[in-house]
Amino acid sequence: MAAFIQLFVSGLATGAIYALVAVGFMLLWQTSQTINFAQGEFVMIPAFFVLWAIRFLGIDFWPAVGIGVIVSLIILGFLFKRMIVDPMIKHGVLPMVISTIALSIFLKEMVKDFYSSQAQPFPSLIPSSDINFFGAVISTQNIFILIIASLTVVALNFLLNGTRLGRAMQATAQNPTVARILGIPVERMILYTFLINAALVALASFLISPIYLAKFTNGDVLGLAAFIAAIVGGFNQVRGAIVGGLILGVIENLAAAYISAQYRGAIPLILLIVVILWRPHGLMGRAEERTV
Amino acid sequence: MMQPVLEVTDVSKRFGGVTAVDGVSFKVYEGEILGIIGPNGSGKSTLFNCVLGQLHPTHGSIKVDGHDVTGARPCDLNRLGVSRTFQLLQVFPELSVRDNLILAGQEHEGSMLDRLLGPRDAGLTASANQMIEFFRLSHVADEKAGGLSYGQQKLLDAAMAFMAGPRLVLLDEPAGGVNLTMLGHLRDRLKAINTEQNATFVVIEHNMEFVMALCNRIIVLAEGKIIAEGTPDEIRSNPEVIEAYLGH
Amino acid sequence: MIDFLTSRGFKIFFALFVAALLITAPFYLRNFGLYLIAMWLVISVAALGLNLTLGYAGQVSMAQGAFVGIGAYVTGLMTLAGVPWPVAFLCSGLLCFVVGWVLGYPALRVQHHYLAFVTLAFSTLVFLLMRNEEWLTKGIYGLTDVPRPILFGWNTGKAFDFYFFVLGVVTLLSLGVWWIIRSPWGRAFVALRENPVRALSLGVDTRRYTLMAFAMGSAIGGFAGALYAPLVQFFEPNSFALPLSLNLLLMVIVGGGGTFFGPFIGAATAVLLPEWLRIAQGYYLIIYAIVVMILMLFCPTGIMGLGDRFISHFRQKRISAERADKAKDMAQQEGK
Numbered sequence: 001m002a003a004f005i006q007l008f009v010s011g012l013a014t015g016a017i018y019a020l021v022a023v024g025f026m027l028l029w030q031t032s033q034t035i036n037f038a039q040g041e042f043v044m045i046p047a048f049f050v051l052w053a054i055r056f057l058g059i060d061f062w063p064a065v066g067i068g069v070i071v072s073l074i075i076l077g078f079l080f081k082r083m084i085v086d087p088m089i090k091h092g093v094l095p096m097v098i099s100t101i102a103l104s105i106f107l108k109e110m111v112k113d114f115y116s117s118q119a120q121p122f123p124s125l126i127p128s129s130d131i132n133f134f135g136a137v138i139s140t141q142n143i144f145i146l147i148i149a150s151l152t153v154v155a156l157n158f159l160l161n162g163t164r165l166g167r168a169m170q171a172t173a174q175n176p177t178v179a180r181i182l183g184i185p186v187e188r189m190i191l192y193t194f195l196i197n198a199a200l201v202a203l204a205s206f207l208i209s210p211i212y213l214a215k216f217t218n219g220d221v222l223g224l225a226a227f228i229a230a231i232v233g234g235f236n237q238v239r240g241a242i243v244g245g246l247i248l249g250v251i252e253n254l255a256a257a258y259i260s261a262q263y264r265g266a267i268p269l270i271l272l273i274v275v276i277l278w279r280p281h282g283l284m285g286r287a288e289e290r291t292v
Numbered sequence: 293m294m295q296p297v298l299e300v301t302d303v304s305k306r307f308g309g310v311t312a313v314d315g316v317s318f319k320v321y322e323g324e325i326l327g328i329i330g331p332n333g334s335g336k337s338t339l340f341n342c343v344l345g346q347l348h349p350t351h352g353s354i355k356v357d358g359h360d361v362t363g364a365r366p367c368d369l370n371r372l373g374v375s376r377t378f379q380l381l382q383v384f385p386e387l388s389v390r391d392n393l394i395l396a397g398q399e400h401e402g403s404m405l406d407r408l409l410g411p412r413d414a415g416l417t418a419s420a421n422q423m424i425e426f427f428r429l430s431h432v433a434d435e436k437a438g439g440l441s442y443g444q445q446k447l448l449d450a451a452m453a454f455m456a457g458p459r460l461v462l463l464d465e466p467a468g469g470v471n472l473t474m475l476g477h478l479r480d481r482l483k484a485i486n487t488e489q490n491a492t493f494v495v496i497e498h499n500m501e502f503v504m505a506l507c508n509r510i511i512v513l514a515e516g517k518i519i520a521e522g523t524p525d526e527i528r529s530n531p532e533v534i535e536a537y538l539g540h
Numbered sequence: 541m542i543d544f545l546t547s548r549g550f551k552i553f554f555a556l557f558v559a560a561l562l563i564t565a566p567f568y569l570r571n572f573g574l575y576l577i578a579m580w581l582v583i584s585v586a587a588l589g590l591n592l593t594l595g596y597a598g599q600v601s602m603a604q605g606a607f608v609g610i611g612a613y614v615t616g617l618m619t620l621a622g623v624p625w626p627v628a629f630l631c632s633g634l635l636c637f638v639v640g641w642v643l644g645y646p647a648l649r650v651q652h653h654y655l656a657f658v659t660l661a662f663s664t665l666v667f668l669l670m671r672n673e674e675w676l677t678k679g680i681y682g683l684t685d686v687p688r689p690i691l692f693g694w695n696t697g698k699a700f701d702f703y704f705f706v707l708g709v710v711t712l713l714s715l716g717v718w719w720i721i722r723s724p725w726g727r728a729f730v731a732l733r734e735n736p737v738r739a740l741s742l743g744v745d746t747r748r749y750t751l752m753a754f755a756m757g758s759a760i761g762g763f764a765g766a767l768y769a770p771l772v773q774f775f776e777p778n779s780f781a782l783p784l785s786l787n788l789l790l791m792v793i794v795g796g797g798g799t800f801f802g803p804f805i806g807a808a809t810a811v812l813l814p815e816w817l818r819i820a821q822g823y824y825l826i827i828y829a830i831v832v833m834i835l836m837l838f839c840p841t842g843i844m845g846l847g848d849r850f851i852s853h854f855r856q857k858r859i860s861a862e863r864a865d866k867a868k869d870m871a872q873q874e875g876k
Contacts, residue, residue: 035653087837093652094600095840098793099833101786106829113823220782224664227657262672269661269668273646276658280650344741370743382738384731386798395731398724399743404752407724414724456743 005136013142015249016149020204022229022241024197030173031193038104040223046072046205047214077198111216124210234282303352312338314516323490327507335516373459385438393420396452423451443474467499571699580811581710582767587791587803589760595797597753598733603659606666607758609780611765616683625689632766633759640758644751670777682776796844
């Protein structure tokens with residue numbers, strides 16, 4: 001029982017991180033039909049922005065994190081939209097996919113060649129310790145992740161549903177033409193979703209790098225997890241991506257322990273195939289509607 | 293009395309609470325050109341899609357040459373000799389005009405394997421060229437269909453529907469968006485094919501003049517039901533028809 | 541001048557020129573050069589297969605790498621067990637055909653990005669199987685000392701001989717693909733890609749053609765694998781993981797999807813270009829990525845598409861010039 005609780009909680013924590021990344025991925029798709037194949041690398045790289053700031057600018061951790069966030073917003077949010085997505089959107093889905101695949105290669109190799117190909121330790125945001133819960137050993141790290149992720153989700157939900165800005169973004173996602181007629185600055189709304197995605201991936205990066213170390217190959221696993229979470233949960237709703245991420249994290253962890261460590265990676269894939277074929281709009285998505 | 297080429301019996305189509313087509317029945321005999329007209333939303337396109345297998349009718353039956361084809365797949369209908377044109381132009385832009393025509397005829401008979409191992413043009417170059425000549429597209433025969441003018445594409449579209457030597461052709465708004473000169477040309481070619489090959493058509497159209505000049509019999513739909521049937525002259529002077537159009 | 545370049549005569553001359561190059565170059569190349577060109581040819585075949593599925597029939601597949609892997613393992617294991625290569629070759633293709641057909645079923649349910657993810661998942665699953673089922677594939681240790689075929693007494697072991705062997709097989713496979721593309725099937729595939737609804741109403745059995753597109757493309761990938769195994773003689777599962785499928789996808793689009801020569805050009809950029817960029821040391825991947833992004837920006841129809849644009853640009857110029865001349869003449873006439 002204790003082991004189960006441990007696995008479940010750490011699964012939830014990883015799942016929460018997947019959820020954040022999946023939400024960002026889904027937001028981009030909803031508002032601008034962008035399938036970002038580089039999403040995994042987007043999660044890998046902010047940690048390296050921080051490490052680079054520490055090493056080359058000689059500043060402390062927390063200011064470096066601040067720099068990391070700003071650089072992420074600029075490069076992964078603004079520049080990504082302006083320089084890659086905007087020009088590419090008129091060519092269609094496939095060229096966009098190819099470009100983001102190329103982008104993922106680019107980001108990966110930049111880190112490998114200009115920083116290091118070795119895994120780098122990343123300082124955790126809170127000091128690590130363990131709590132004893134009915135015999136199960138749970139790390140404060142995981143609790144922290146769950147708390148931060150939950151707060152982020154609540155904040156995001158409030159932004160999207162409780163503010164004018166958020167509702168304008170939803171309108172843009174549902175029907176850009178009508179939104180324009182209503183006077184909503186559609187381009188700016190889309191830019192905001194890119195910035196939100198940049199913020200989400202940066203956060204995910206800072207949460208996951210202490211656990212798995214910062215390595216240029218992290219993107220592979222994280223990207224796939226994001227896609228699977230977004231699709232399994234439901235491409236249409238924030239709720240769906242969150243549920244998808246959590247389910248994925250827990251199932252992955254439990255499968256590794258109870259079924260087979262070698263085929264740990266297979267379970268999410270099978271889950272993905274089953275969901276796509278049986279219920280393509282995801283467990284929580286609705287077939288026709290699109291909402292943010 | 294000869295067996296009708298197309299027999300639609302009591303066909304209805306409901307989408308949730310909306311009844312798009314309500315108990316429509318009619319027959320089409322060989323060599324006829326039947327027109328179906330009606331105000332927007334009267335169910336014309338839905339009816340078409342039911343006949344062609346794109347939609348399953350909620351009720352009723354559709355027979356082609358006596359065979360029950362209700363709900364059959366479009367490609368199977370094609371093999372029975374039914375073909376159609378689309379409201380939104382649907383030629384294949386990357387294929388040449390000639391290739392578009394060959395494609396339109398190549399799946400009509402023979403097996404998949406024949407098509408792989410047999411001749412490149414599936415023996416259809418001659419008929420394709422015939423169509424090209426008939427529809428006066430010779431000067432663009434080798435160009436990609438995507439590069440043609442709208443009117444030329446419409447002609448190609450119609451030509452493709454005839455490639456397989458079909459029993460029955462359903463034309464969905466063939467006059468849509470075509471300029472006056474082309475329109476006359478199109479009507480003239482359709483009448484000619486009807487005379488020469490005794491081809492049977494059903495035409496949905498909004499363009500009254502076009503329909504009146506082309507068809508020998510007309511059906512009027514309003515709110516999913518047939519409200520009038522007869523020759524162009526009869527329909528023109530039918531008070532209910534006028535009401536249906538003006539009333540909306 | 542444009543007329544000359546696009547004329548039939550020049551095309552034939554160019555083809556013969558390339559053929560001559562391919563046949564005589566080996567005499568001037570050393571082992572590594574021969575290996576490289578052979579690798580280019582083999583990868584081109586895999587790209588050719590994906591081009592059939594994606595470029596012509598419009599079905600997104602991110603699993604081509606897995607099929608190369610399946611073909612390589614089937615051929616590797618069979619030839620190591622003493623089975624003659626031609627038999628292993630055919631078995632590779634056949635198995636990949638069947639598996640590819642099965643993979644086609646999801647394509648009947650979902651399209652585009654959903655299909656991309658399904659095939660992606662499939663690709664990774666195959667990789668996991670290759671890695672974990674050690675009793676069959678020797679897992680991460682891989683297969684070693686895969687023999688090169690001996691055909692009718694001709695031992696292809698040396699780089700020189702093996703190169704010609706690969707050239708011969710690839711030529712035959714290319715001709716086969718050429719035949720398929722030019723046949724009614726090719727036409728049906730294009731119709732499937734451009735407008736499945738209209739295709740269906742014209743009698744094209746889109747279901748069967750979709751499955752066939754997957755099956756054939758995958759089988760060709762398997763054939764590529766059957767050549768890959770004796771070429772490298774040592775491989776392990778990582779060679780066939782997701783990056784290979786993604787690279788093949790890039791090759792097809794960069795070269796020009798839906799064109800016959802696109803895959804060869806795409807494979808050249810992925811296999812040969814990095815070698816030439818060795819001067820830039822490890823940075824060639826970065827340069828490659830940047831080049832791909834720029835290319836997609838300006839010419840999503842790939843390098844072949846660039847060529848097309850070039851030609852039509854000059855044609856257009858010439859037509860405009862002719863029109864201008866004509867107008868001038870007419871004006872002069874009227875002036876008289």
